Amino acid sequence: MAVAVAVVRGSVVGLCYGPGVSEQPLVRARGLVKRFGDFVAVDGIDLEVARGEAFGFLGPNGAGKSSTMRMIGCVSMPTSGELRVLGMDPVREGPRIRARLGVCPQLDNLDPDLNVRENLTTYARYFGLSRARARARAEELLEFAQLQDRAASRVEPLSGGMKRRLTIARAMVNEPDLVLLDEPTTGLDPQARHLLWERLFRLKQGGTTLVLTTHYMDEAEQLCDRLVVMDGGRIVAEGSPRSLIETYSTPEVVELRFADEADHSGKLAGIGRVDPLPDRVLLYADDGDAAVAEVHRRGLAPSSVLVRRSSLEDVFLQLTGRTLVD
Amino acid sequence: MVSAMLAARLSPSRVGAVVGRNVGALRSGPSYWLVLVSGFFEPVLYLLSIGVGVGALVGDLRLPGGRVVEYAVFVAPAMLAVSAMSGALAETTFNLFFKMRYAKTFEAVLATPVRPLEIAVGELVWAMVRGSLYTAAFLVVMVALGLTRVGWALAAFPATLLVGLAFGGAGMAVSTLMRGWQDFDLLSTGQFALFLFSGTFSPVGEYPPMVEVLVGLTPLYHAVELVRGLAIGELGWGLLGDVAYLLVMTVAGLAFAARRIHRTLCV
Structure with a gap:
C-alpha cells in the first residue's frame, strides 16, 4: 500500500x-x-x-x-x-x-x-x-x-x-x-x-x-x-558515509568488555588500533574474526566480544576523541 | 509618508494570513468565544452601575464648554474608549506573549516569507477586529439608552478604531518586553490606574493642576477626550491633538514591536 x-x-x-x-x-x-x-x-x-x-x-x-x-x-x-x-x-x-x-x-x-x-x-x-x-x-x-x-x-x-x-x-x-x-x-x-x-x-x-x-x-x-x-x-x-568510514576507520570494529578494570591496551598492541573507552575497548581491524582469534591466542579473556561493521560513530571518535551521544 | 513606508514593505496577503490564523484559532476553540463575549459586558456593567447608578446621585454635569449633560452621557463615551483600549490590549498582550514565548507560533511563521512587521500588523489588525466588535456593540447600547445620537455614534466609531490601534500597538510593544507572567500584574495595575484617572469619571479640570498636567500626558486621557468630543458632539481643535497623539502611539508601538520580535526570534 x-x-x-x-x-x-x-x-x-x-x-x-x-x-x-x-x-x-x-x-x-x-x-x-x-x-x-x-x-x-x-x-x-x-x-x-x-x-x-x-x-x-x-x-x-x-x-x-x-x-x-x-x-x-x-x-x-x-x-x-x-x-x-x-x-x-x-x-x-x-x-x-x-x-x-x-x-x-x-x-x-x-x-x-x-x-x-x-x-x-x-x-x-x-x-x-x-x-x-x-x-x-x-x-x-x-x-x-x-x-x-x-x-x-x-x-x-x-x-x-x-x-x-x-x-x-x-x-x-x-x-x-x-x-x-x-x-x-x-x-x-x-x-x-x-x-x-x-x-x-x-x-x-x-x-x-x-x-x-x-x-x-x-x-x-x-x-x-x-x-x-x-x-x-x-x-x-x-x-559520503562510506568514504568517511573508509578514510577514518577500518571495515570492522571489535568491541571487547573485560570483567576486571585492568588496562589491556599493552596486550592488544599490534592487532590493530586500540581505543580504550570507560566501559569497553574498541579494536579496529580489517577482519574482526581474525582479530578476536588473536585476542584469545594472547591469553586475554574478555567477558563479552562483539564484532561489527564500522560506523560513523567510530569516525567521530577517531576525529574528536569523543563519542557522539554522551 | 509613514503609510507609504509601510505599504512598500508589507504584503497584504501575508498580513491577511496572520489575521486568518487568528480567525481559525477563534473558530476552533469554544472557550475563546466565552472570553470574547465577556469582554463586552465589562464596560456595560460599569456604565450601568456608575453612569446610571452613581449618576442618579451626582445629577447633571456642566461641561467646560458650558453645556449641561446627564452624568451618564458624560461617562458613557469614556467607557466606550476604555472598551476600545481593553479589547485591543487583551489581544496584543496576553495572547501575543503566549504566541511569542510559549507556543512558538511566531517562530514557525518567521520560517515562511512572512516578516516580523507583517506579524505585528496582522496581530494588530486582528486586535482591531476584536475591539471593534466590543465598541460597535457598546455604541448600540449607548444609542438605545439615549446617551448619544446615531450620527455622533457613527462619528465616534472611527475614533474608537484609532484608540484600538494606539493601545494595540503599545500593548504589543510592552508584551515583547515582558519577562514572564508576573510582569502582567504591572500591566493590569497600570491599565486600572488609567481607567480611573483619565477623565473617565470626572472632568480633569477638577483635579489639582499638577495632576491635571500628568493626566494630560497619558494615553487614555487623549482617547477619552477624542471619543467623548465626538460622541456628545462637542468638537474643538483640541481633538486634532488627541488624534496626533494616538497616531504617534500607533506607529511607534508597531515599529518597536516589530523590531523586538525580530531581535528576540531572529538571532
Missing part, C-alpha cells in the same frame, strides 16, 4: 527542476561565522549542497549544526563570511528565499490553537497559496504524513512521531526546493523513527534536496548522500 502512495504522491515532494539552474549549488557557504557575544557557534565553515542531494551535518550537541541551519533558513543572520541560498543573499532576500524553503525545526512548533488540518492550511496561507489550493495541499500532505484520520484532532494529544510527521508535512506545504530538517528524529521511539526515515527517503527519491542535522550516525548513514562532521563550530571531515 505504501508503495502505491509513493507513485500517486509525486506532487507532494515538489519536483520543480528549473532549466539551467541545476549546476548552481542550492547552498554555498564560504568562511561562514556565527557569533553570540563572545561565543563562536559557527567558526568559519565552507560547504556546498547540490540540487537533489541529501546533505547532513553530523555532530554532538553544541557543534554548531542548528546555528548553521538557522542561517541557511534565513532567520539568523551570519556574523561574517559569505552565504548564498538558492543563489540569493539571505540578508537582502530573506522572504524570497524562505518562500522556497521547507523548515522542520528541532522542537515542534505546531500551532496548539488549530487542528491538524488547519495547521497545514494556515501555514500554506503564509506562503500565499489560495484557500482552495491550501485545502487541496493539506489533503495531499495528510496522506503523506499518514494523519488522515487525525485531521480534525488538536495537535496536543498527538504522539511525538505524529507531531514530527505533521511538522515535516507542514514544511512541504509550499513544494520547497530545499527542505531543512533539524534533528528530525531526536526523541522518537525506534518505530516512529523508522516510519519517519521511510517518509524522508521517499522525499529524497522524489528529488527533493534535503539538508539535515543529526547526532545519530545510523540516521546519517540511512539518509545522507554526503555529510560533514562538525565539532566545536568547525567542519572536521567531509564525504
Whole structure:
C-alpha cells in the first residue's frame, strides 16, 4: 500500500527542476561565522549542497549544526563570511528565499490553537497559496504524513512521531526546493523513527534536496548522500558515509568488555588500533574474526566480544576523541 | 509618508494570513468565544452601575464648554474608549506573549516569507477586529439608552478604531518586553490606574493642576477626550491633538514591536 502512495504522491515532494539552474549549488557557504557575544557557534565553515542531494551535518550537541541551519533558513543572520541560498543573499532576500524553503525545526512548533488540518492550511496561507489550493495541499500532505484520520484532532494529544510527521508535512506545504530538517528524529521511539526515515527517503527519491542535522550516525548513514562532521563550530571531515568510514576507520570494529578494570591496551598492541573507552575497548581491524582469534591466542579473556561493521560513530571518535551521544 | 513606508514593505496577503490564523484559532476553540463575549459586558456593567447608578446621585454635569449633560452621557463615551483600549490590549498582550514565548507560533511563521512587521500588523489588525466588535456593540447600547445620537455614534466609531490601534500597538510593544507572567500584574495595575484617572469619571479640570498636567500626558486621557468630543458632539481643535497623539502611539508601538520580535526570534 505504501508503495502505491509513493507513485500517486509525486506532487507532494515538489519536483520543480528549473532549466539551467541545476549546476548552481542550492547552498554555498564560504568562511561562514556565527557569533553570540563572545561565543563562536559557527567558526568559519565552507560547504556546498547540490540540487537533489541529501546533505547532513553530523555532530554532538553544541557543534554548531542548528546555528548553521538557522542561517541557511534565513532567520539568523551570519556574523561574517559569505552565504548564498538558492543563489540569493539571505540578508537582502530573506522572504524570497524562505518562500522556497521547507523548515522542520528541532522542537515542534505546531500551532496548539488549530487542528491538524488547519495547521497545514494556515501555514500554506503564509506562503500565499489560495484557500482552495491550501485545502487541496493539506489533503495531499495528510496522506503523506499518514494523519488522515487525525485531521480534525488538536495537535496536543498527538504522539511525538505524529507531531514530527505533521511538522515535516507542514514544511512541504509550499513544494520547497530545499527542505531543512533539524534533528528530525531526536526523541522518537525506534518505530516512529523508522516510519519517519521511510517518509524522508521517499522525499529524497522524489528529488527533493534535503539538508539535515543529526547526532545519530545510523540516521546519517540511512539518509545522507554526503555529510560533514562538525565539532566545536568547525567542519572536521567531509564525504559520503562510506568514504568517511573508509578514510577514518577500518571495515570492522571489535568491541571487547573485560570483567576486571585492568588496562589491556599493552596486550592488544599490534592487532590493530586500540581505543580504550570507560566501559569497553574498541579494536579496529580489517577482519574482526581474525582479530578476536588473536585476542584469545594472547591469553586475554574478555567477558563479552562483539564484532561489527564500522560506523560513523567510530569516525567521530577517531576525529574528536569523543563519542557522539554522551 | 509613514503609510507609504509601510505599504512598500508589507504584503497584504501575508498580513491577511496572520489575521486568518487568528480567525481559525477563534473558530476552533469554544472557550475563546466565552472570553470574547465577556469582554463586552465589562464596560456595560460599569456604565450601568456608575453612569446610571452613581449618576442618579451626582445629577447633571456642566461641561467646560458650558453645556449641561446627564452624568451618564458624560461617562458613557469614556467607557466606550476604555472598551476600545481593553479589547485591543487583551489581544496584543496576553495572547501575543503566549504566541511569542510559549507556543512558538511566531517562530514557525518567521520560517515562511512572512516578516516580523507583517506579524505585528496582522496581530494588530486582528486586535482591531476584536475591539471593534466590543465598541460597535457598546455604541448600540449607548444609542438605545439615549446617551448619544446615531450620527455622533457613527462619528465616534472611527475614533474608537484609532484608540484600538494606539493601545494595540503599545500593548504589543510592552508584551515583547515582558519577562514572564508576573510582569502582567504591572500591566493590569497600570491599565486600572488609567481607567480611573483619565477623565473617565470626572472632568480633569477638577483635579489639582499638577495632576491635571500628568493626566494630560497619558494615553487614555487623549482617547477619552477624542471619543467623548465626538460622541456628545462637542468638537474643538483640541481633538486634532488627541488624534496626533494616538497616531504617534500607533506607529511607534508597531515599529518597536516589530523590531523586538525580530531581535528576540531572529538571532
